[in-house]
Amino acid sequence: MGHEFIGVVEDAGSEVTTVKRGDLVVAPFAISDNTCAFCREGLHTSCAHPQAGFWDGEPEEGGQAEAVRVPLADGTLVKLPVAPDSALIPSLLTLSDVFGTGYHAAVAGGVNERTRVTVIGDGAVGLLAVLSAKRLGAEQIILMGRHAARTDLGREFGATDVVSARGEEGIAQVRELTGGHGTHAVLEAVGTMSILTASRPDIRTWPTARASRSSSSPDPSVMRRSTHVP
Template sequence: MRAALMYQAGDVRIENVPDSRIKHPTDALVRITASCICGSDLHPYHRMTTDDGPARMGHELIGIVEETGAAVTTLKKGDLVVSPFAISDNVCEFCRENLQTSCTHAHAAFWDGIEDEGGQAEAVRVPLADGTLVKLPVAPDSELIPSLLTLADVFGTGYHAAKTAGIIPGQKVTVIGDGAVGLMAVLSAKRLGAEQIVLMGRHKARTDLGREFGATDVVAERGEEGIARVRELTGGHGTHAVLEAVGHMPAYEQAVGVVRPGGVISRVGVPQFEEAPVGFASLFGRNIRLAGGPAPVRAYIEELMPDILEGTINPGKVFDATTDLDGVPAGYQDMDERPSLKVLVRP
């Protein structure tokens, strides 16, 4: 079968690899019908060394179950399923607390920790299939597939930012980052009833989509100028919640600058730094809370799916380009250079 492999920074190739197969009784073999390139895939695309490659890529997928291990009880051949980016049994102590990213029985919680598997491929072996996979009540060619695919990561991640921020109706919210996760955070803040949503982003096509998703204001400025603009828009105090969807230190510094006293900063952008100010002058002195983390998207799929099925929301609009497997290397380049927001892959 064919799959995407990253050899080093900027070097993604489509190659023939050994067919995925059942290895454990709890596995399922899934033929992939839709996947995508994630903004977090661009981190290794920028800095991976040859020592770390080649690595299979992709952690968001929809597909058809082709085979199940002997211990799998909730799935059968022919089921259309969506897979979150984290593997979980969905029954352990942490999973029951809706923290599937810390599942005690997932030896490799994330797809990039599973040897010789990845979502940008023709097929994949899914460990702990009963807990990880969720059946979809649509056909593989449904027009809802792009939106349902966002449940694998990007929508659930944006929702996690809003959820852990504790957004309630009437609040003011700032979203930092106009990538796909940031736009999903806008959609999620709107869904939870935020009254004012300030989107900090500089790319008009993306911020226009952010307005469609619910942003009331757009701030293109960065740094101190951007902070001052957000405070001007929010009566001088800043916002109750800041959803940081970038992961770089300047974004965190903007978050500290625009959050109001007693507010919360919720971070879901994969952090590219370890040290961040949390002391008296930054968070402690203003009673600001810090939340977020890798989203347990499995916990949100059943909650968010009905709105997609009913047509209430259309998160699939974040996909502005579609390609097949052969086009994946160019898709990485387009997302890196910004012509594309998020690339849908149809193997």
């Protein structure tokens, strides 16, 4: 159990070359070799190596244990440029999952300094998608969320506008905020079919990047127009 962890390397196999004993490392939720065709395109969750997969598929391994054996360590582990006692450790832990997921969604959605972005969802992934869009220079970032404490944090992270309404009312507010045009990209960080449906061309003019796994079977008509970020 536990797919998000930071730790110090205690030992390394004879074929491991990128990390060594004493290194502080972070492990993402996906196990990958970082060399296959999919990894080279940044799709590490689709790694073609036979040992690739996810931590929930590794029996008796995970970040809630005292020690973890990491398969494909050269591709899976990322060395951190800080000391093990750094005050940044809690923040760096987000690199193992939620920050990487939000950032990948922003990149997959083509976010840059000329784009307007809608982020659906004010959970950890959604908030870090906001932060990622800000770092990529988005011109306007609309956060759709209903929890004031979270949307306030979203504003600190770079959201220019917050829409708390859902459904048609929420869509109308996004359109009003964008002069009737919608946004160039929608970063969907909730993962339910109702949200996927709301991400369709009603509120956008460009592709949707899903930053979470849908909890129900996706409608193919939605998915054909979406960029799925596992």
